[in-house]
Amino acid sequence: MFLGxxxxxxxxxxxxxxxxxxxxxxxxxxxxxxxxxWVLKPYRSIYEAIAAxxxxxxxxxxxxxxxxxxxxxxxxxxxxxxxxxxxxNMELVWAVHNQLLVKDSREKITKLISxxxxxxxxxxxxxxxxxAAELVEVSSTAHAAEVVAAGMKNAAAIASKRSADIYNLTVxxxxxxxxxDNVTRFILLSKTTSSINKTDPEKTMLICQMDGSKAGSxxxxxxxxxxxxxxxxxxxxxxxRMQLGRYMFFFEVEVPLDGRERLIKAIAAVKKKCFWLKDMxxxxxxxxxxxxxx
Amino acid sequence: MFLGxxxxxxxxxxxxxxxxxxxxxxxxxxxxxxxxxWVLKPYRSIYEAIAAxxxxxxxxxxxxxxxxxxxxxxxxxxxxxxxxxxxxNMELVWAVHNQLLVKDSREKITKLISxxxxxxxxxxxxxxxxxAAELVEVSSTAHAAEVVAAGMKNAAAIASKRSADIYNLTVxxxxxxxxxDNVTRFILLSKTTSSINKTDPEKTMLICQMDGSKAGSxxxxxxxxxxxxxxxxxxxxxxxRMQLGRYMFFFEVEVPLDGRERLIKAIAAVKKKCFWLKDMxxxxxxxxxxxxxx
Numbered sequence: 001m002f003l004g005x006x007x008x009x010x011x012x013x014x015x016x017x018x019x020x021x022x023x024x025x026x027x028x029x030x031x032x033x034x035x036x037x038w039v040l041k042p043y044r045s046i047y048e049a050i051a052a053x054x055x056x057x058x059x060x061x062x063x064x065x066x067x068x069x070x071x072x073x074x075x076x077x078x079x080x081x082x083x084x085x086x087x088x089n090m091e092l093v094w095a096v097h098n099q100l101l102v103k104d105s106r107e108k109i110t111k112l113i114s115x116x117x118x119x120x121x122x123x124x125x126x127x128x129x130x131x132a133a134e135l136v137e138v139s140s141t142a143h144a145a146e147v148v149a150a151g152m153k154n155a156a157a158i159a160s161k162r163s164a165d166i167y168n169l170t171v172x173x174x175x176x177x178x179x180x181d182n183v184t185r186f187i188l189l190s191k192t193t194s195s196i197n198k199t200d201p202e203k204t205m206l207i208c209q210m211d212g213s214k215a216g217s218x219x220x221x222x223x224x225x226x227x228x229x230x231x232x233x234x235x236x237x238x239x240x241r242m243q244l245g246r247y248m249f250f251f252e253v254e255v256p257l258d259g260r261e262r263l264i265k266a267i268a269a270v271k272k273k274c275f276w277l278k279d280m281x282x283x284x285x286x287x288x289x290x291x292x293x294x
Numbered sequence: 295m296f297l298g299x300x301x302x303x304x305x306x307x308x309x310x311x312x313x314x315x316x317x318x319x320x321x322x323x324x325x326x327x328x329x330x331x332w333v334l335k336p337y338r339s340i341y342e343a344i345a346a347x348x349x350x351x352x353x354x355x356x357x358x359x360x361x362x363x364x365x366x367x368x369x370x371x372x373x374x375x376x377x378x379x380x381x382x383n384m385e386l387v388w389a390v391h392n393q394l395l396v397k398d399s400r401e402k403i404t405k406l407i408s409x410x411x412x413x414x415x416x417x418x419x420x421x422x423x424x425x426a427a428e429l430v431e432v433s434s435t436a437h438a439a440e441v442v443a444a445g446m447k448n449a450a451a452i453a454s455k456r457s458a459d460i461y462n463l464t465v466x467x468x469x470x471x472x473x474x475d476n477v478t479r480f481i482l483l484s485k486t487t488s489s490i491n492k493t494d495p496e497k498t499m500l501i502c503q504m505d506g507s508k509a510g511s512x513x514x515x516x517x518x519x520x521x522x523x524x525x526x527x528x529x530x531x532x533x534x535r536m537q538l539g540r541y542m543f544f545f546e547v548e549v550p551l552d553g554r555e556r557l558i559k560a561i562a563a564v565k566k567k568c569f570w571l572k573d574m575x576x577x578x579x580x581x582x583x584x585x586x587x588x
Contacts, residue, residue, distance in 0.1 A: 068533055069533060074364070137432065183538045219519070239365050243362065244362035
């Protein structure tokens, strides 16, 4: 229970609702793991969950940042870069299991309804089995289950097992994602990092913008990480939203096992080569153990 | 009409339908620019438009690859990397103007309906003006206009001017995207590059995967571009869809003004440092001149 201290201070944890989403499944798991100190509060969107933690309406929030099939969750990255001042307290690696849910298993399926990310995670399955079906995108996997439960004709939802339980739907097909390694990384965000730094942090995230008009500016920055022998686990570019061809970068790097000194030096060196740099703090990585995953 | 030769050979151009999408607007512009040699054929999804060009059902296709606000179009990148063998023949830079369209301007708006990319491009406007509205995601901006025209109550579509004309809707508010520099890059794809290489190519796209388990492998590749003084205009990472933490990269680089020799050497050097590399061909960049843009 190494985050128990934080759990006791924090009381409201925001997540992407409604109840039944993969986010809720993962948030329940994390809350149990850390001693059930939080009251879970669903928000209508990832943006609103993050903003609530930033504005103090929630003590922290728990949002997806990357899926192994569909890639980074852009609204999370963009909100962290542009709109709020939060730190990452931990990462949870969560195996996602998508199910095909129906109300009446005798009905022919002509519509598949889900969140765009879940539809994208199941592209191959859909092409193989329901290539003629209309794809209906909604705001969450749980909402898709809700719509099917409400009686939409000839429709199947792609959603979590928990959604099937909540909305009393039949699982027609399970684990329909494109491969068995469908994993989502969630991050826990709050205003501070203080309590967490007592545990063993494994990673940090840096958000920055270089002078993109200069050839080789990204290469120069990566060379600093290489110079200090810092291993990068992920790089993502996102538009600055101001001008075509101008990007900001998200670097996730490992904390060296032999101490943080090299990392601190590398960050300082990188910062000198950037217009601006946002340090998201050091955090531990926890791998959920209740599911099959690699 | 420097692509006229290609236009005469090619007869069917696939794009993301239905009629009225931003893609159709841009495809009509390009077709006019190049001598109206193509019959435009709408496809239900970007994937299907690209697959049609790959399988010979269409002679070429015209799909979005990046938006200046929302970023890369992932389905385009993933399909190019995994599923087809096509070359980029040209790029068109297109200013996107999102409009708020309604059937009856006296009705209160409680629902905003559009493609997820368009909703994302207008995040700030929505937050300022319709923060309580329900966001409804559909498969295209044109389909959103169609739904509103069909009589959905209290709903407004975010779509193109052309959609307003086609579906006889009222423009309640125009240019509602988050900033004035909302630009989409489209690419024209076909099986060959031969005819196009006679024109002046400005860029190329390379797709590759390095040994991500080796620290500094991305840095090594970027160093090759730097060594040959090749300017990179965009880098994008995408999951390989096989395992969390394994990525492929999309590099867009400029063709040197003083000849292609350095570029060819750089590509050969980069290829040696990759598991695999896919060269998407050299292509010219055309900036659409019928719209305000930077």
